[in-house]
Amino acid sequence: MIISGRNALVTGANRGLGAALLEELLARGAGTVxxxxxDPRGAAHKDPRVVPLLLDVTELATVKAAAERAGDVDILVNNAGVGGAGSLLTADPERARAEMETNFWGPVAVLRAFAPVLARRGGGAAVTVLSALSWAAMPGAGSYSATKAAAWSFTNTARAELRDQGTQVVGVHLGFMDTDMVAHLDVPKIAAPDVARQIVDALESGAEEVLADVPSRGLKEALAGPPKGLEI
Known part of the structure; x- marks a missing residue:
């Protein structure tokens, strides 16, 4: 896909990877982004190509309204996400349900709404930002891992279902990224602009998966081994 002149929509665009993706798409010549x-006020930008848009992935009315407003989208990026619900065995189950609403049902709702838009535009592309924790067994992060594993499964089936309409479906996996979500963790982190660059590279090359760093590549390989190899 040639990015120049293409219109894109990025959820969770007001900070972190979403903000980095805005900059990368603009740098590659995207049209409207x-x-x-x-809160779209937090997504204001000096570049006139950027259009702040209300979209709460857990509120279907805002998802539907966004699809009607942004009916010229060629590239959809499901980036919005939350974390921190903790263990599915010991933590508050209501927090885990809320995490699933955002990280799994959110991308489902957004892609359901925008798949017809992409079809009318010739197919386009849909990106889902996942995680290396889609595959990892990390004590204390069972809720987040489950949401991303479910989103990974959905991304794979969506890829098969949307292939006939010509939509490129990209799943993005990475370990810890230098954003507010993991600011409290003293671990190696990949920079958000680096991940954004890899995502847009994948769009341009026609790739279906991004393994952005060493942890994501290692865990993908570990899937072929015993379950203990997925523990971190």
Whole structure:
């Protein structure tokens, strides 16, 4: 896909990877870039190509309204996500349900709404930002891992279902990224602009998966081994 002149929508565009993706798409010559967020005021940008847009992935009315407003989208990036619900065995189950609403049902709702838009535009592309924790067994992060594993499964089936309409479906996996979500963790982190660059590279090359760093590549390989190899 040639990015120049293409219109894109990025959820969770007001910070972190979403903000980095805005900059990368603009640098590659994108046309309109819809900066979707729960509070679009936080997605204001000096570049006139950026259009702040209200979109809460857990509120279907805002998802539907966004699809109607942004009916010229060629590239959809499901980036919005939350973390921190903890263990599925010991933590508050209501927090885990809320995490699943955002990280799994959110991308489902957004892609359901925008798949017809992409079809009308000739197919386009849909990106889902996942995690190396889609595959890892990390004590204390069972809820987040489950949401991303479910989103990975959905991404794979969506890829098969949307192939006939010509939509490129990209799943993005990475370990820890230098954003607010993991600012409290003293671990090696990949920079958000680096991940954004790899995502847009994948769009341009026609790739279906991004393994952005060493942890994601190692865990993908470990899937072929015993379950203990997925523990971190």
């Amino acid at each position: 819809y900066a979707a967020a729960r």
